[in-house]
Amino acid sequence: MPISERAQQLLAARTPFVHATVVRAQQPTSSRAGDEAILLADGTIEGFVGGHCAQNSVRKAAMGALQAGESVLLRVLPDGDVHFPEAPGACVVVNPCLSGGSLEIFLTPQLPAPLVRIYGATPIADALNQVCELLGYDVRRETDRADTSAVVIASHGGPEAELIRAALDNGVAYIGLVASKVRGASILNGLELTDAERARIHTPVGLDIGAKTPAEIAVSIAAELIAALRSNGGR
Numbered sequence: 001m002p003i004s005e006r007a008q009q010l011l012a013a014r015t016p017f018v019h020a021t022v023v024r025a026q027q028p029t030s031s032r033a034g035d036e037a038i039l040l041a042d043g044t045i046e047g048f049v050g051g052h053c054a055q056n057s058v059r060k061a062a063m064g065a066l067q068a069g070e071s072v073l074l075r076v077l078p079d080g081d082v083h084f085p086e087a088p089g090a091c092v093v094v095n096p097c098l099s100g101g102s103l104e105i106f107l108t109p110q111l112p113a114p115l116v117r118i119y120g121a122t123p124i125a126d127a128l129n130q131v132c133e134l135l136g137y138d139v140r141r142e143t144d145r146a147d148t149s150a151v152v153i154a155s156h157g158g159p160e161a162e163l164i165r166a167a168l169d170n171g172v173a174y175i176g177l178v179a180s181k182v183r184g185a186s187i188l189n190g191l192e193l194t195d196a197e198r199a200r201i202h203t204p205v206g207l208d209i210g211a212k213t214p215a216e217i218a219v220s221i222a223a224e225l226i227a228a229l230r231s232n233g234g235r
Helices: 003-012 054-067 123-134 160-169 181-189 195-199 213-232
Strands: 019-027 036-039 045-047 073-077 090-095 102-109 115-119 138-140 150-155 172-178
Touching: 003 036, 003 045, 003 102, 003 160, 019 054, 036 054, 045 054, 054 073, 054 102, 115 123, 123 138, 123 213, 150 160, 150 213, 160 172, 160 181, 172 213
Parallel strands: 073 090, 115 138, 115 150, 150 172
Antiparallel strands: 019 036, 019 102, 036 045, 073 102
């Protein structure tokens, strides 16, 4: 399977990985500029960016890039030729192989976008859908809650308490309920929440920016959502 096709498959499955591309290769390395590979979180390498000696260095650097969520240029140089100082965005390692040669490999982590589930067929829900898509979030309108970063309930009725409890039980970090203070408090009072659970629920939802229209309310919710996700590591 071509690397590009495999990458799209992993993105669709929301599987984190690192895309490695050889940008410079100096003989007698076994790889060539343009060679590429995908590295999974368990260290599996799919593709080719160098022989066994280089693979260990690539794997270690890729796991670091995946954890940090930042791209890095990996320079694999023969012993005695480490003349490139390490700098932000670059990492230098020594190739222990006797064959020599040097490589520069660009490692790009591909992390799934925050998954936001929006409940309700209302103008606020529709507007929030558009804003979240503009932010690059993965927006879903169905009921499955697996692997969810945030849930926003904008149905103005229906099984709101059940949706909140299900989101809490699934470990969702941000739960927003579109409701007035009185109605929101009434719903939460019936849930017998712990303090930790209550801290994850936002109602009235959104930052207080004086929002009136559905679009303005959606912006206020998105702003609060951004703050919550960033404080929670971005996911």
